[in-house]
Amino acid sequence: MDFKNFKMPYSINKDFTEKTAYFSMEFAIDQALKIYSGGLGFLAGSHMRSAYNLKQDIVGIGILWKFGYYDQARNSDQTLLPTWTKKMYSFLEDTGIKFQIEIHSAPVWVKAFYLKPETFDTAPMFFLSTDVPENDHISKTISHRLYDANESTKLAQYILLGKGGAKLLDMMNFEREVYHLNEAHGLPAAFYLLNKYGGDMEKVKEKLVFTTHTPEEAGNEKHNIHLCSDMSYFSGLNIDAVKDIEGVSDDRFNHSLCALKMARVSNAVSQLHGEVSRKMWNKYDGICEIKAITNAQEFKYWADKNLYKAKDKNDNSAFDERKKLLKKRAFKIVADQTGNLFDENTFTIVWARRFAGYKRADLLLHDKQRFEKLLNNPKYPVQIIWAGKPYPMDYSSISTFNSLVEESKNYKNMAVLTGYELALSKSLKQGSDLWLNNPRVPREASGTSGMTASMNGSVNLSTDDGWIPEFAKNGENSFVTPLADYDNLSIYDQDKFDLDNLYDVLENEILPMYYDEPKRWREVVKNAMNDVKDQFNSDRMATEYYEQIYRK
Numbered sequence: 001m002d003f004k005n006f007k008m009p010y011s012i013n014k015d016f017t018e019k020t021a022y023f024s025m026e027f028a029i030d031q032a033l034k035i036y037s038g039g040l041g042f043l044a045g046s047h048m049r050s051a052y053n054l055k056q057d058i059v060g061i062g063i064l065w066k067f068g069y070y071d072q073a074r075n076s077d078q079t080l081l082p083t084w085t086k087k088m089y090s091f092l093e094d095t096g097i098k099f100q101i102e103i104h105s106a107p108v109w110v111k112a113f114y115l116k117p118e119t120f121d122t123a124p125m126f127f128l129s130t131d132v133p134e135n136d137h138i139s140k141t142i143s144h145r146l147y148d149a150n151e152s153t154k155l156a157q158y159i160l161l162g163k164g165g166a167k168l169l170d171m172m173n174f175e176r177e178v179y180h181l182n183e184a185h186g187l188p189a190a191f192y193l194l195n196k197y198g199g200d201m202e203k204v205k206e207k208l209v210f211t212t213h214t215p216e217e218a219g220n221e222k223h224n225i226h227l228c229s230d231m232s233y234f235s236g237l238n239i240d241a242v243k244d245i246e247g248v249s250d251d252r253f254n255h256s257l258c259a260l261k262m263a264r265v266s267n268a269v270s271q272l273h274g275e276v277s278r279k280m281w282n283k284y285d286g287i288c289e290i291k292a293i294t295n296a297q298e299f300k301y302w303a304d305k306n307l308y309k310a311k312d313k314n315d316n317s318a319f320d321e322r323k324k325l326l327k328k329r330a331f332k333i334v335a336d337q338t339g340n341l342f343d344e345n346t347f348t349i350v351w352a353r354r355f356a357g358y359k360r361a362d363l364l365l366h367d368k369q370r371f372e373k374l375l376n377n378p379k380y381p382v383q384i385i386w387a388g389k390p391y392p393m394d395y396s397s398i399s400t401f402n403s404l405v406e407e408s409k410n411y412k413n414m415a416v417l418t419g420y421e422l423a424l425s426k427s428l429k430q431g432s433d434l435w436l437n438n439p440r441v442p443r444e445a446s447g448t449s450g451m452t453a454s455m456n457g458s459v460n461l462s463t464d465d466g467w468i469p470e471f472a473k474n475g476e477n478s479f480v481t482p483l484a485d486y487d488n489l490s491i492y493d494q495d496k497f498d499l500d501n502l503y504d505v506l507e508n509e510i511l512p513m514y515y516d517e518p519k520r521w522r523e524v525v526k527n528a529m530n531d532v533k534d535q536f537n538s539d540r541m542a543t544e545y546y547e548q549i550y551r552k
Contacts (some may be wrong), residue, residue: 001114001426003095009059009124011115016056016134016543020178022047022123023061023165023186025157026069026146030120031423033136034068034087035127037146037389038354039448040213042180042422043538046298049540051123053300059174061165061186063157064092066125068144070392072418078409079402083394084145091119092127099171102161102232103156105228108142108216109134110164112171128164149393152471155223155231158255162188163235169197173251178550181210181263184221184255190262195235201245207289208338209549210263212256212290215276215445220256228253247286260287265549267291269446270467276442291548294467295446296541299533301454304430308533311526319522323457330431333424334385338408338415346413347514348383350432350458354418355397358443362400363499364436365407370503375411379509387417387428425449429456434510437462438502440494441486454478454532457525461505463498473537477527479505486514497533 001009026041027033027048036045044060051058067084075081100107111132112391115125125329129327130142141148142156162181166189171174179189190208195204214220229239243249244259260266265288274292281287304326310319324344331342342348348362355361364384365371374382386404390397401416406416429435435453437444437460448464454460460478462468472478481501486494516519534540 001093003097003112003114003172006174008059010055011364012057013055016054016058016546018057018178018546019176020056020058020180020550021061021165021169021176022051022058022180022182023161023189024182025063025161025185027060027062027125028120028422029115029125031421032091033089033120034421034478035062035065035146036421037391039067039446040183042297042425043295045122046296046301047182047542047545048122048125049120049298049301050538052121053298054116054542056123056542056546058123058209059176060125061168062125062127062141063146063161064089064129065146066131066144072389072420074207074418078405080398080405083474091115096128097168097171098132098166101159101167102235103139103142104152105160106139108139108160110160110168112168118467119179119187121255126165126168128160128168130160136198139372144408146392151223151227152231154231155228158185159188159231159233160462162186163192165189166192166196169466177207178209179207180545180550181208181259183211183213184259186338187255187259188235188264190259191233191235191237192450194237194262204262206552208259208263210266210288211269211293212260212266212277213269214256215273215280215442217280220254222252222254225251225253226403247284257281257284257287258291260284263288265289265291267293267549269293269295269544270470271436272442272469273445274464293541293544293548294470294536295448296536296538297448297451297455298539299455299537301509302426302429302452303533304457307457311529316522319526323525325458326430327433329429333417333427334415337417340412340415342383342415344411346381346383347433347511348385348431349434349436350385350387350428351436351438351454352385352387352417352425352428352439353447353449355388355401356394357396358440360438360440360495361386361388361397362404363438363495364502365404365488366495366499367503374503374506375413377511379413380515381413382511383413383415385415385417385428385432387420387424389420397470425452426456429453432458433514434458435460436502437468438481438498439463439465439482440491440498451536454528454536457529459510459524459528461502461510471531473527473531475509475524477524477531479510481505
């Protein structure tokens with residue numbers, strides 16, 4: 001293939017002809033390609049698969065992380081040990097394209113690799129690396145670890161994605177009408193374009209669209225504007241001009257705010273998140289319109305087809321047998337990692353996603369008496385599994401993970417698993433009866449793991465946040481705890497309110513239904529499978545991006 005004059009490798013669907021480049025720090029495409037950390041990557045991976053299904057004129061641009069995010073190993077006492085292993089990918093094609101970009105006022109070499117659409121059924125994708133012989137050691141490390149803890153390295157990674165990605169498109173003579181930033185990490189692309197177009201902001205705005213994922217202002221990344229300038233983030237634009245664009249006078253550069261000023265249009269990732277984002281950002285002058293396109297996951301990749309076949313044939317015995325088989329398979333992983341033998345006939349709860357404070361992984365353990373009662377109930381036996389990756393420098397979340405590991409040593413029906421990546425995620429969704437999700441409202445912008453759980457016959461029990469208000473019919477396709485007056489409650493009281501309600505729903509509704517009314521439980525499972533299939537399939541999401549964001 002001639003990458004110097006790249007052409008889309010498949011015929012484009014006439015409904016999706018806007019030429020788009022999608023910039024993301026992470027993509028969860030396949031277990032074999034470990035360049036993601038969590039939900040942002042799962043979303044981006046599903047988006048790229050749906051773009052391929054629909055034959056959209058879109059390419060993905062990311063970074064080839066040499067050590068990935070990190071590998072989740074264990075210390076000798078079973079606690080979490082982050083490790084980093086060099087990754088090798090024979091299925092990526094060397095484009096032969098090498099070019100330089102300025103990072104920290106010095107030229108850095110960038111090499112581009114290509115992922116063919118047919119490898120994993122995705123849109124064409126390009127991954128950038130600075131790990132080449134021409135670079136010094138520091139420059140090589142830019143593309144080593146996803147979300148590096150060092151501030152300068154992190155900014156260099158944003159520059160690599162944004163400026164490097166935009167320059168790659170120019171190197172390939174591959175004109176794009178839309179530059180879509182999935183989160184503000186790729187914002188240096190906007191400053192690259194501003195420089196390219198001689199300071200014409202209207203030309204940049206014409207091309208730039210932005211997806212925001214963070215539902216509270218404090219969670220949006222800010223860095224010292226002088227450090228950003230020293231790192232060559234702004235492609236030569238002086239600090240005063242950057243402050244004029246951002247519209248603030250202090251020295252904290254807010255990446256998301258600046259993206260909202262430079263983009264033509266942006267979107268939040270659920271309807272609730274849209275409301276939260278507009279309320280949060282509308283106090284600033286000159287931000288673009290914030291729409292809402294609810295996140296979704298690709299049905300074809302995630303859903304268990306045999307479970308759906310049995311459901312569609314109304315063959316309840318085949319349906320129940322299939323679910324038991326899926327549980328058995330997942331429990332082999334539990335046995336392998338922990339030595340606990342789980343039973344496919346026992347009600348199984350799973351909490352699995354990124355460990356972060358607001359997601360409250362250990363909320364059920366805040367009431368030890370009730371937790372013991374739940375796990376030792378002879379009438380309604382329960383098994384419970386936790387899994388997820390804390391950020392490797394988030395010591396509070398690592399401590400939560402480790403405390404769960406310690407607690408699990410007291411119970412044969414409790415397990416904490418490592419290696420929460422695409423493969424384990426799929427297995428746990430197939431192996432669970434109940435997908436537990438208890439973030440503090442309204443901190444979860446979307447939270448897509450529950451979608452793929454429903455695609456595998458698992459029922460959501462959730463606080464009413466993210467995508468849940470658009471999906472949930474309480475008691476019919478999921479279970480949702482009541483909303484508290486979160487604005488006026490302390491964190492302690494919020495946690496207590498949600499904890500009591502989670503236990504009440506579990507003890508009084510869910511467990512009696514599962515064991516005493518299996519037919520009714522099966523109907524809830526099937527309703528969830530029906531309701532998630534189209535509305536929360538990323539083909540719908542990818543279509544909406546074209547209709548609402550890319551099309552002018």
